[in-house]
Amino acid sequence: MPKDPTSWGDVADWYDRMLGEGDTFQAKVILPNLTRLLAVKPGVRLLEIACGQGYFSHAFAAQGAEVTGADVAPELIALAQKKSPKAKSVKTPRFLVAPSHDVAPVAAGSVDMALIVLALQNIDDVRGTFQECARALAARGSLHAVLNHPAFRVPQGSGWEWDKDGRQYRRVDRYMTEAKVKIKMRPGADPKAETISFHRPLQFFVKALAKQGFAVTNLEEWTSHKTSDSGPRAKEENRARKEIPMFLYLEAKKI
Numbered sequence: 001m002p003k004d005p006t007s008w009g010d011v012a013d014w015y016d017r018m019l020g021e022g023d024t025f026q027a028k029v030i031l032p033n034l035t036r037l038l039a040v041k042p043g044v045r046l047l048e049i050a051c052g053q054g055y056f057s058h059a060f061a062a063q064g065a066e067v068t069g070a071d072v073a074p075e076l077i078a079l080a081q082k083k084s085p086k087a088k089s090v091k092t093p094r095f096l097v098a099p100s101h102d103v104a105p106v107a108a109g110s111v112d113m114a115l116i117v118l119a120l121q122n123i124d125d126v127r128g129t130f131q132e133c134a135r136a137l138a139a140r141g142s143l144h145a146v147l148n149h150p151a152f153r154v155p156q157g158s159g160w161e162w163d164k165d166g167r168q169y170r171r172v173d174r175y176m177t178e179a180k181v182k183i184k185m186r187p188g189a190d191p192k193a194e195t196i197s198f199h200r201p202l203q204f205f206v207k208a209l210a211k212q213g214f215a216v217t218n219l220e221e222w223t224s225h226k227t228s229d230s231g232p233r234a235k236e237e238n239r240a241r242k243e244i245p246m247f248l249y250l251e252a253k254k255i
Helices: 009-019 025-038 055-062 074-082 126-136 202-211 234-243
Strands: 045-049 066-071 094-097 111-117 137-148 158-162 168-172 179-186 190-199 214-222 247-254
Touching (some): 025 055, 025 111, 025 137, 025 214, 025 247, 045 055, 055 111, 066 074, 111 126, 126 137, 126 202, 137 202, 168 234, 202 214, 202 247
Parallel strands (some): 045 066, 045 111, 066 094, 111 137
Antiparallel strands (some): 137 247, 158 168, 179 190, 214 247
């Protein structure tokens, strides 16, 4: 079977090392906010789509959820399984290799929550993915998605800049047009390591969710936890960083 061009299998080891560094958006921004919003109770059935090496799957299993994690990259699933706790008293997620639009081993109506974290921008078939989430979710189940904010993080179409008065701002020169962009993950260390990112405006996701019988019931925008502590521009960098959100969270429920 040919490799899915959107797979992160070729950068699995680098991605795993990066998440292990601790001072990451995943650890300092996304996981704390998801923990607050999902309020996982013991026994809740959770499916994580595009789970990667299982960072969030393991975290929510530790909180008592019955977790299934799926990813198209066998390299990442192997890492996820390797990280599973060995003690029988600790809940261990079930991991499987599957694309986001076809998680066939997960029975229809068998999960309470579906989770997609920082993956929608790397998924080609988003509509099929939402359809699969709707199939897997039980009645009144909920889908929780975190993505790079589509209004401010446009691949090769946005960036930080400075005006003549010394104010930092976010330049966005393309938003409404959907795009498919090759991204060099490690341009200095490994110029050949590429993944694919897709840009879609916010209305794309809301319409795609509605078509699969979802209603958006919550939305939050999250800023970076990073801070600048030195240099003449540090104060302005910190101000701008807290004004422009880097991540968008969507909750959608089956209706």
